[in-house]
Amino acid sequence: MxxxxxxxxxxxxxxxxxxxxxxxxxxxxxxxxxxxxxxxxxxxxxxxxxxxxxxxxxxxxxxxxxxxxxxxxxxxxxxxxxxxxxxxxxxxxxxxxxxxxxxxxxxxxxxxxxxxxxxxxxxxxxxxxxxxxxxxxxxxxxxxxxxxxxxxxxxxxxxxxxxxxxxxxxxxxxxxxxxxxxxxxxxxxxxxxxxxxxxxxxxxxxxxxxxxxxxxxxxxxxxxxxxxxxxxxxxxxxxxxxxxxxxxxxxxxxxxxxxxxxxxxxxxxxxxxxPGVEAQMLGLYMGRDRQEVDNHTSLLHAHPNCSTREVYKGILDGRAHGVFNGKIYVTPIAQKTDAKQTNRALLLSDHARIDTKPQLEIFADDVKCTHGATVGALDQQASFYLKSRGVAGPLARKILTYAFAAEVLDEIPFPAVRESLEAVVMARLNARGE
Amino acid sequence: MLEIINLHARVGDKQILNGISLQVRVGEVHAIMGPNGSGKSTLAQVLAGHPAYEVTAGQATFQGRDLLDLEPEERARAGLFLAFQYPVEIPGVSNAYFLRAALNEIRKARGQEELDPIDFMDLAEEKLKLVEWGPDILSRAVNAGFSGGEKKRNEILQMAVLEPTLAILDETDSGLDIDALRIVAEGVNRLRRPDNATVVVTHYQRLLNYIVPDFVHVIAAGRIVRSGGRELALELEAKGYEWLTEAVPA
Incomplete structure (x- = not known):
C-alpha cells in the first residue's frame, strides 16, 4: 500500500x-x-x-x-x-x-x-x-x-x-x-x-x-x-x-x-x-469519448413474497465502454419471489461497446424471475413513425435516443430533478454535433 | 394525385399484395375495406414506405413522382400522411416539440420558413380545436400513456398540423368509442379540401357513416375484388365479406 x-x-x-x-x-x-x-x-x-x-x-x-x-x-x-x-x-x-x-x-x-x-x-x-x-x-x-x-x-x-x-x-x-x-x-x-x-x-x-x-x-x-x-x-x-x-x-x-x-x-x-418488500432499481448511464461506465448490481431475495423490478439503460457513444452486471440471488426460502430485470444499451457509434451479464441464481422453486437484455440500435417501428412525419436522420436519432433515456428519468418523482437531468441528456445529444 | 398500378408486395417470404390498382384524384375520399388479413393495412404501410415490406412488382405515382423511389420521410415531406393503426409512444418528448419538429421538416421541404416555438403555439392552438382538445395535450409526451382513443385523436392532430395532400387513415376507427369516433371523423371531414384527398382503410362500415366516401374498394387476398360507390359499404354491412371473397383463390 x-x-x-x-x-x-x-x-x-x-x-x-x-x-x-x-x-x-x-x-x-x-x-x-x-x-x-x-x-x-x-x-x-x-x-x-x-x-x-x-x-x-x-x-x-x-x-x-x-x-x-x-x-x-x-x-x-x-x-x-x-x-x-x-x-x-x-x-x-x-x-x-x-x-x-x-x-x-x-x-x-x-x-x-x-x-x-x-x-x-x-x-x-x-x-x-x-x-x-x-x-x-x-x-x-x-x-x-x-x-x-x-x-x-x-x-x-x-x-x-x-x-x-x-x-x-x-x-x-x-x-x-x-x-x-x-x-x-x-x-x-x-x-x-x-x-x-x-x-x-x-x-x-x-x-x-x-x-x-x-x-x-x-x-x-x-x-x-x-x-x-x-x-x-x-x-x-x-x-x-x-x-x-x-x-x-x-x-x-x-x-x-x-x-x-x-x-x-x-x-x-x-x-x-x-418478507413483503417491494424494491426497484433503475439506472441510466451515458458514456462518450473513452468513458468507462460499469454498473454492478446485486440483489438478494432472502425472504418470501418480495417483488423487485430492475431496469438499467445505457447510451454509449464514441469509444465509450459500458458494463452491466446484474446479480439476483434467490434463497431456498424466498418463495413467491417476483424479480424482473431488464437492461438495454444503445450504441451510437461503431466503436462503443458494452459487456452485459445477467446472473440469476435461483434456489427456490415457486418464483417468477425474468431477465432481458438488448443491445443495439434504435427501435425500428419508432424510427419509421418519425420518418412518416418527415423526421429522419440526425434529428430522428436525437429524438429517439432522448426518449430512450427519458423513459428511465420519467420515474424520478421530483419534476425539477427530472427536468434538469433530461436537459443534461439533451445537451449531450446536441453536443454530438451531427 | 395517386396512381397505383398492379402493386405486389411481400413481407419476408409471405406475399401479401397481389396486384393492386387504384386511382385517387384530388378532392376524393376513398374507402378501402376488407376482412382481416386481406392486405388493406399492408397497402397503407407500403404506400408510406415501411421498411418491412418489399415491393416485388408494380408502380405507384404520387403527384407525378415515383412514390416507391422515395424514402418514407421524403414521402411525408411531399405531402403524404399515414395515420397509424398503432401509433408509437415517444416518452419524454413533448407533443409540442415533436409536432414542431415534424412541421418544420415539411416546411423546409416546401421552401417555407421554419416556425419558432411562439408562432407554432399559435398555429397548434387553432388545430387543437379540430380535435376538441385543450393545450395541455401539447406538453404531454407523444402518445406515452395515452388511451387508444387519445392516440388516434393525436394522429388526427398531427394530420391537422402537417396538412398533407394525401392522408391515409389506417383503421383509425378501431378501438374508438362512439364519442371519440365522432371527434376523429369530424376532424377528418374539416380537413377535407378540394386540393387534397383521403384514403380511409377500415374493416367496418361504421366510420363511413361519418366520413362519407366517394368510392369504396374491397380488398381480398391482396387484390381489389370490387369497387363501387358508398352503397357498396352498406351492402357489405348487410351481407358481410364472404359473398365477395369466396370467389377469390387463396
Whole structure:
C-alpha cells in the first residue's frame, strides 16, 4: 500500500490520539483489510470488465482545506424547483455556509457525519460498517479506513420527512490527484419515509478520485426514494458503492444516473431482509469519448413474497465502454419471489461497446424471475413513425435516443430533478454535433 | 394525385399484395375495406414506405413522382400522411416539440420558413380545436400513456398540423368509442379540401357513416375484388365479406 494512504490515515488521528473508540477501531480494520488486499484488479471476477490501472496506479491524496466555492457555481447541480434540505460537501468536507437544511422536523437527525459523531455515537456505532462489509472490496476497505465525513440521516419511527435530503458532493479548486472518501449513512426506522438525493459533481476538470460508500437501512414498513446522480469531471475516477438493507414490508426505489467520470463504477447491493418488500432499481448511464461506465448490481431475495423490478439503460457513444452486471440471488426460502430485470444499451457509434451479464441464481422453486437484455440500435417501428412525419436522420436519432433515456428519468418523482437531468441528456445529444 | 398500378408486395417470404390498382384524384375520399388479413393495412404501410415490406412488382405515382423511389420521410415531406393503426409512444418528448419538429421538416421541404416555438403555439392552438382538445395535450409526451382513443385523436392532430395532400387513415376507427369516433371523423371531414384527398382503410362500415366516401374498394387476398360507390359499404354491412371473397383463390 502506498505511503500516501498511510499518511492520510494517520492524519485522521492527530498525534497522541489513540486508535480507540468504535470509529478508530472501524478505521483500523478498514486499513488492515486494505493493506492485505489492496485495490482489486481485472483478475478479480467482479472487476474483470474494466481496466483499473489508471486509477490504482496513480497516487491520490485526501485534500487539506477545501477551496472557496461560490454558491452560483453549485446552481447547475441544485434543483431549485424541488425544495430540498441541502448539504454541500466540498472536496470531502461539509461546508455549512453553502448548505441549507431549513427547519428540521422532529424525529429527524440530519447533518454531516463529522459534526455529529460526538452526539450520535451510539447510532453510528450500531450501523456504520455493518451493511458495507470491508471484505466486499478494496475500495470499501479504503473508504472505511479513511472515514471522515458524509451524510448522516436518521428518521425516527413513523416520521415522514416532507422534503428530499440532497447531499451534494463537489470537487473544486485544482482537483488533480485529490481523493475523497465520502461515507453516508441513512437509517429509516420502521414506518419512516424519506427521499435522499446523493449527487456528485466536478466543478473543475481534473483527474481526481471519488470513492463513496453509502449504507441505507430501510426499516420494516419504511419507504425510501434514493437517487444517486454522478456528474463528475470526465477526467475523474468515481467508485460509488451503495448497500441497501430492506426490512419487512418496506418499499424502496433506487435511481442511479451517471454522466461523468473517465471511469465510473457503481455498485448497488440490495438485501431484502424481510418478507413483503417491494424494491426497484433503475439506472441510466451515458458514456462518450473513452468513458468507462460499469454498473454492478446485486440483489438478494432472502425472504418470501418480495417483488423487485430492475431496469438499467445505457447510451454509449464514441469509444465509450459500458458494463452491466446484474446479480439476483434467490434463497431456498424466498418463495413467491417476483424479480424482473431488464437492461438495454444503445450504441451510437461503431466503436462503443458494452459487456452485459445477467446472473440469476435461483434456489427456490415457486418464483417468477425474468431477465432481458438488448443491445443495439434504435427501435425500428419508432424510427419509421418519425420518418412518416418527415423526421429522419440526425434529428430522428436525437429524438429517439432522448426518449430512450427519458423513459428511465420519467420515474424520478421530483419534476425539477427530472427536468434538469433530461436537459443534461439533451445537451449531450446536441453536443454530438451531427 | 395517386396512381397505383398492379402493386405486389411481400413481407419476408409471405406475399401479401397481389396486384393492386387504384386511382385517387384530388378532392376524393376513398374507402378501402376488407376482412382481416386481406392486405388493406399492408397497402397503407407500403404506400408510406415501411421498411418491412418489399415491393416485388408494380408502380405507384404520387403527384407525378415515383412514390416507391422515395424514402418514407421524403414521402411525408411531399405531402403524404399515414395515420397509424398503432401509433408509437415517444416518452419524454413533448407533443409540442415533436409536432414542431415534424412541421418544420415539411416546411423546409416546401421552401417555407421554419416556425419558432411562439408562432407554432399559435398555429397548434387553432388545430387543437379540430380535435376538441385543450393545450395541455401539447406538453404531454407523444402518445406515452395515452388511451387508444387519445392516440388516434393525436394522429388526427398531427394530420391537422402537417396538412398533407394525401392522408391515409389506417383503421383509425378501431378501438374508438362512439364519442371519440365522432371527434376523429369530424376532424377528418374539416380537413377535407378540394386540393387534397383521403384514403380511409377500415374493416367496418361504421366510420363511413361519418366520413362519407366517394368510392369504396374491397380488398381480398391482396387484390381489389370490387369497387363501387358508398352503397357498396352498406351492402357489405348487410351481407358481410364472404359473398365477395369466396370467389377469390387463396
Amino acid at each position: 502506498s505511503r500516501a494512504i498511510l499518511q492520510d490515515y494517520q492524519a485522521l488521528h492527530p498525534q497522541g490520539a489513540p486508535q480507540a473508540g468504535w470509529l478508530g477501531r472501524l478505521r483500523q480494520r478498514g486499513l488492515d483489510r486494505f493493506q492485505e488486499t489492496g485495490y482489486p484488479t481485472s483478475r478479480d471476477e467482479d472487476w474483470r470488465f474494466v481496466d483499473l490501472a489508471p486509477l490504482t496506479g496513480a497516487e491520490f491524496r485526501v485534500g487539506g482545506d477545501s477551496p472557496a466555492v461560490r454558491p452560483e457555481a453549485l446552481a447547475p447541480y441544485r434543483y431549485p424547483g424541488t425544495e430540498c434540505m441541502l448539504l454541500v460537501f466540498v472536496n470531502g468536507q461539509f461546508v455549512p455556509g453553502l448548505s441549507d437544511l431549513g427547519s428540521v422536523p422532529a424525529g429527524v437527525t440530519v447533518g454531516s457525519l463529522a459534526s455529529i459523531t460526538a452526539r450520535q455515537t451510539e447510532l453510528l456505532g450500531h450501523h456504520l460498517g455493518r451493511y458495507a462489509p470491508i471484505e466486499s472490496s478494496g475500495f470499501t476497505a479504503l473508504n472505511t479506513a479513511l472515514i471522515a465525513d458524509g451524510l448522516l440521516l436518521h428518521v425516527a419511527r413513523d416520521v415522514q420527512v416532507p422534503r428530499p435530503i440532497h447531499a451534494l458532493f463537489v470537487t473544486a479548486g485544482d482537483p488533480a490527484g485529490l481523493a475523497t472518501h465520502p461515507r453516508n449513512l441513512v437509517v429509516l426506522e420502521p414506518g419512516a419515509r424519506a427521499s435522499v438525493i446523493e449527487s456528485y459533481a466536478g466543478l473543475s476538470e481534473g483527474a481526481y478520485f471519488t470513492n463513496a460508500v453509502t449504507e441505507a437501512i430501510v426499516g420494516d414498513g419504511a419507504v425510501l426514494e434514493y437517487l444517486k446522480i454522478q456528474r463528475e469531471s470526465e477526467r475523474a475516477f468515481h467508485v460509488g458503492t451503495t448497500h441497501m438493507r430492506h426490512g419487512r414490508d418496506s418499499r424502496g426505489t433506487s435511481h442511479s444516473v451517471s454522466f461523468g467520470a473517465a471511469l465510473c463504477r457503481n455498485n448497488l447491493d440490495v438485501v431484502l431482509d424481510g
